[in-house]
Amino acid sequence: MEQLALFDASPRWTVTNLTRHLRQLLEDDPDLQGIWVEGEISNLSRPSSGHIYFTLKDSGASLRCVMWKTEAVRLRFAIQEGIAIEAHGSLGIYEVSGQYQLYVDSLRPMGEGTLYQEFLRLKALLEAEGLFDADRKRPIPASPRRIGIVTSPTGAALRDMLNTLRRRMPLVEVILAPTPVQGEEAPPAIVTALQTINRVVSPDVILLARGGGSIEDLWAFNDERVVHAIRKSQAPVITGVGHETDFTLADFAADLRAPTPTAAAELATAETVNDLQQTLVMIEQVLVGRLGTLFERLRNLLEGSQSGLRFYSPLRRVQSERQHLDDLSRRGNASQVHHLELLAVNLKGFENRLTALSPISVLQRGYAVVTKDKRVVASKSQVQEGDALCVRLQDGEFGARVIEVG
């Protein structure tokens, strides 16, 4: 045997070369690169380098894993000893210790992958049914009077939406259709809530919302029944489910998708109480402007009739034909004179009334017009401490500054 060993043709390796060869074999095998491996985490170690080391185990075997710091910082959940996960990465060999291991680039909790597959399958299915078509989206009214809310009566989502509506548009009427928003019972309950609120109160728009959570927490909003109920709603639906980065099938089916519940409430109130106040100030200006024109018309009319009176009225005759007047007076027929005097008094009264309505005469009574940035200040809500204002009086204007807003 010793002789044979000396002269046979068996390949000879250095440890380094052999290890490199094995590493090459693993790295060249597409079945071992960019793969998902599922198992339980054990021997978890997170040294100060920031890299993560652990062993992935199942009942029959174990696999060393390493996740470099650059990937580890992107982990979206807390990994712990004993949890079931799916690790994505490539197989390789750490030559120094001759240890083969999985170089992990991402991790996800077990089951999330299956859910995501299901999500994609359903999405394709419903998309093919045309439920997400852009031309099915209904417009959202700019100033709804009645807003329906379908969400949990106890969640932060409802509080956020109500606060937003209160701040932006407290004139709206809000009807809540309470429903659980997670768990088995959630999808049919959401469907019923959508149907009931449409049937009982016919809202102008509906907010369907839920606060943030894991993909499982939000799962009710990927339910086919919920998607169909959104499309069957008579009122347009705005969804606000989870956070900015969460997309559910309900979002795709909705007439408008908001990134959060708060944003949904904002999108439902395009016209705010501020806008209404500004409109009223504008209308006030239009009214006063119209009054100015009216006043002008009246003045012309008065001047016309006064000169008419002067030239054609009996008064002129009275004035020019003193003799005649004397005659009339002498005859005790003063009634005509009295009538003319009355007419003059009436005209004066009419003119006084017009003058009283004119903005100029209001200034003459000591009132002032206050403007800020060329806009009339009609409410203290329009000014803040330190604002520069312009105060206009009957004989000119001057600048002023706000010292205190009571």
Next chain:
Amino acid sequence: MAKNEPKPIEALTYEEAFDELETIVAALESGERPLEESINLFERGQALNKRCTELLEKAELKVQALVGDSLAEFKEEQ
């Protein structure tokens, strides 16, 4: 809404007051009305505008909840 017998201003909702206000502004803009009527319209317009402004200032969000098919006052948790 009966044109000849307008509702008292203080009984109008915001929508009613604002709708009437818009009608008045349109009527005044057309400028075809007799003067006396225009002045009356102007005065009513001013009053409606004031009513709207006051309603906006004191508006409070009204929240109700469905209980089965009927509506009940909804108490918010604070």
